[in-house]
Amino acid sequence: MHMGNWQEHRRYTNFKELQMKIMVGYKRVVDYNVRIQVKPDGSGVVTDGVKLSANPFDDIALEEALRLREKGVADEVIVVAIGPADLTAHLRNGLAMGANRAIHVVTTDAVQPLTAARVFLKLVEKEQPGLVILGKQAIDDDANQTGQMLAALWDRPQATFAGKVEIADGKATVTREVDAGLEVIEAELPAVITTDLRLNEPRFIKLPDIMKAKAKPIDTIEFASLGVEAHDHLKTTHYAPPAKRSKGVMVKDAAELVAALKQKGLL
Amino acid sequence: MSKILIIAEHLGGKLNSATARAVSAAIAVKPETIDVLVLSDAPDAIAAEAARIEGVSKVLTVGRAENAHPLAAVLAPQIAKAAAGYSHVFAPSTTFGKDLAPRVAALLGVAQVSDVMNVEASHTFKRPIYAGNAIITVEANPAHTVVATIRTASWPAAATGAGSAPIEPLSIEATLPNHTRFVELQQGSSDRPDLQSASKVVSGGRGVGSKENFDIIYTFADKIGAAVGASRAAVDAGYCPNEMQVGQTGKIIAPELYMAIGISGAIQHLTGIKDAGTIVAINKDGEAPIFEVADFGLVGDLFKLIPELEQAL
Numbered sequence A: 001m002h003m004g005n006w007q008e009h010r011r012y013t014n015f016k017e018l019q020m021k022i023m024v025g026y027k028r029v030v031d032y033n034v035r036i037q038v039k040p041d042g043s044g045v046v047t048d049g050v051k052l053s054a055n056p057f058d059d060i061a062l063e064e065a066l067r068l069r070e071k072g073v074a075d076e077v078i079v080v081a082i083g084p085a086d087l088t089a090h091l092r093n094g095l096a097m098g099a100n101r102a103i104h105v106v107t108t109d110a111v112q113p114l115t116a117a118r119v120f121l122k123l124v125e126k127e128q129p130g131l132v133i134l135g136k137q138a139i140d141d142d143a144n145q146t147g148q149m150l151a152a153l154w155d156r157p158q159a160t161f162a163g164k165v166e167i168a169d170g171k172a173t174v175t176r177e178v179d180a181g182l183e184v185i186e187a188e189l190p191a192v193i194t195t196d197l198r199l200n201e202p203r204f205i206k207l208p209d210i211m212k213a214k215a216k217p218i219d220t221i222e223f224a225s226l227g228v229e230a231h232d233h234l235k236t237t238h239y240a241p242p243a244k245r246s247k248g249v250m251v252k253d254a255a256e257l258v259a260a261l262k263q264k265g266l267l
Numbered sequence B: 001m002s003k004i005l006i007i008a009e010h011l012g013g014k015l016n017s018a019t020a021r022a023v024s025a026a027i028a029v030k031p032e033t034i035d036v037l038v039l040s041d042a043p044d045a046i047a048a049e050a051a052r053i054e055g056v057s058k059v060l061t062v063g064r065a066e067n068a069h070p071l072a073a074v075l076a077p078q079i080a081k082a083a084a085g086y087s088h089v090f091a092p093s094t095t096f097g098k099d100l101a102p103r104v105a106a107l108l109g110v111a112q113v114s115d116v117m118n119v120e121a122s123h124t125f126k127r128p129i130y131a132g133n134a135i136i137t138v139e140a141n142p143a144h145t146v147v148a149t150i151r152t153a154s155w156p157a158a159a160t161g162a163g164s165a166p167i168e169p170l171s172i173e174a175t176l177p178n179h180t181r182f183v184e185l186q187q188g189s190s191d192r193p194d195l196q197s198a199s200k201v202v203s204g205g206r207g208v209g210s211k212e213n214f215d216i217i218y219t220f221a222d223k224i225g226a227a228v229g230a231s232r233a234a235v236d237a238g239y240c241p242n243e244m245q246v247g248q249t250g251k252i253i254a255p256e257l258y259m260a261i262g263i264s265g266a267i268q269h270l271t272g273i274k275d276a277g278t279i280v281a282i283n284k285d286g287e288a289p290i291f292e293v294a295d296f297g298l299v300g301d302l303f304k305l306i307p308e309l310e311q312a313l
């Protein structure tokens, strides 16, 4: 190898070492404004024709990754979605928001959290990100599992329910929203972070960015080609609407309300 | 026959009542044994509390300095080892259990059932999806350990007092990582009842208007001995701290009395109070969706109505 080239190569690798990739989960779900209906025969929920959007927690994950890139902490943000072939337009939104590139793992099967985590692990092994940011939960299945499972399989730290993230000296200092208040932990990188609602407010996508996103690459990977071992899925056998609360009564004033509550033994 | 291991939740040397709720769910499985596992740097006092819960067969303790704080990366490998021989591992569906249980499930290579609200059979459970807008029945494979989190609002706490389960220290060979470190817990200090277990809760929303105005909610709550909650909008606006948020992404609660004041009743909020006994709504907008689920509704300005309520007490 020519000497100059070699030195240039060295410098390049050193430079690369300072930089970091961030991988972001970007799941498409039924929009949070849709009031979901259970099919009368209990076989599922009605999803035909309903509005689909990015999981709100994943928008927050992407926003956080973009801010870290803008701060110079990372140099590349990759959005990942696991799902059917028609996810391309959804991934373009993530690219328009600012991700550098996208990975689409194509499967028509519903993917449960352990399988999603195993898919992410395969991608992590290939891409070697310094940080993986996922939503704390997807608002369809509300499982709240995937990030923790990925961290376990990867044998790396997890910082779930993040309300604040700071990256310095090869570690993440994360403020977590827990039942007792705010918990601060330190996690050595690489690590998995899952987002809570107050981490940030995601930016809006601008029209010119949608045009620009068309030129950004989307890697398409067949689920079967990843060699992810199948696990025992939970079988969903029935869907039911929740027990309905019946509409109560309107009271005319404070005195009537207090009397009613006292009568029920509540005050 | 089923054997159930319940992961105890505790803070500051005290057992969290969510643990006794998980015991109720375990009892519904009709198992042969229900053991409680206490991981702590000083487990004895916590274990003594757990031993008094009715239905508990045995309390196992792992006392290690590394267990001083509930870090999932540290606790999960120990629980995965302790799980050998058990058919089920349960944790409460609190931020503690939600953080920890999936890490255990992944180490065991099994799926997790989140937010169990009903036990149909030893491997069949009901759980909510879509912010509680649908309830699904799920079946787990009986050939594997079931890891599940228990939706605490769906289960009463198992009675405490009469039980006297034996306490046994457990030694677990597990190398624990040090890549994750606890720094601090910032806790709002409050003498008010705990939001998650209180029998009465008064919550304020965006309608309260400011952090200062929130005093009217605190004062009223204190008068009736209630815990204080909030909508996401109120927390986002900085009127009150995050741990007060009630709803899909906050706390799921089931008090006997819930009073929603200046809260519109978005589905994400309502999912947190579905199991409340009596819901009272106070809102100046008679069309607010909260009135669709309220047992008692009162239309008007909260700043006028709350003092009137205090008077009428």
Ligand SMILES: Cc1cc2nc3c(=O)[nH]c(=O)nc-3n(C[C@H](O)[C@H](O)[C@H](O)COP(=O)(O)OP(=O)(O)OC[C@H]3O[C@@H](n4cnc5c(N)ncnc54)[C@H](O)[C@@H]3O)c2cc1C
Pocket: A024, A025, A026, A027, A028, A044, A045, A055, A057, A058, A080, A081, A082, A083, A109, A110, A111, A112, A113, A116, A133, A134, A135, A136, A137, A138, A139, A140, A141, A142, A143, A144, A145, A146, A147, A233, A236, B129
């Ligand atoms: C009505 C309904 C029916 C279902 N039926 C079945 C079924 O029959 N069989 C079956 O196997 N599963 C089924 N599922 C599971 C479903 O497909 C969920 O996606 C799966 O359980 C994962 O749960 P979650 O997304 O809530 O995970 P969570 O752990 O809540 O997700 C957390 C985060 O992980 C990341 N993530 C998770 N999944 C993806 C993804 N696909 N792409 C990109 N990022 C992701 C995101 O960042 C997300 O914010 C069903 C779900 C629903 C709502």
Ligand SMILES: Cc1cc2nc3c(=O)[nH]c(=O)nc-3n(C[C@H](O)[C@H](O)[C@H](O)COP(=O)(O)OP(=O)(O)OC[C@H]3O[C@@H](n4cnc5c(N)ncnc54)[C@H](O)[C@@H]3O)c2cc1C
Pocket: A032, A056, A057, A139, B204, B205, B206, B207, B208, B230, B231, B232, B233, B234, B245, B246, B247, B248, B249, B250, B251, B261, B262, B263, B264, B265, B266, B267, B268, B269, B272, B282, B283, B284, B285, B288, B300, B301, B302, B303
């Ligand atoms: C993914 C996701 C998760 C979410 N999770 C949660 C959650 O966990 N918890 C939650 O609460 N929300 C959650 N939300 C937000 C939710 O959708 C609503 O935005 C929120 O609950 C609204 O709060 P609010 O009712 O206080 O405010 P608003 O909807 O603004 O309602 C304020 C109400 O106050 C009334 N009001 C105003 N002034 C007065 C007065 N002087 N006297 C009497 N009444 C008055 C108004 O008529 C109005 O009805 C979530 C949203 C998303 C997208």
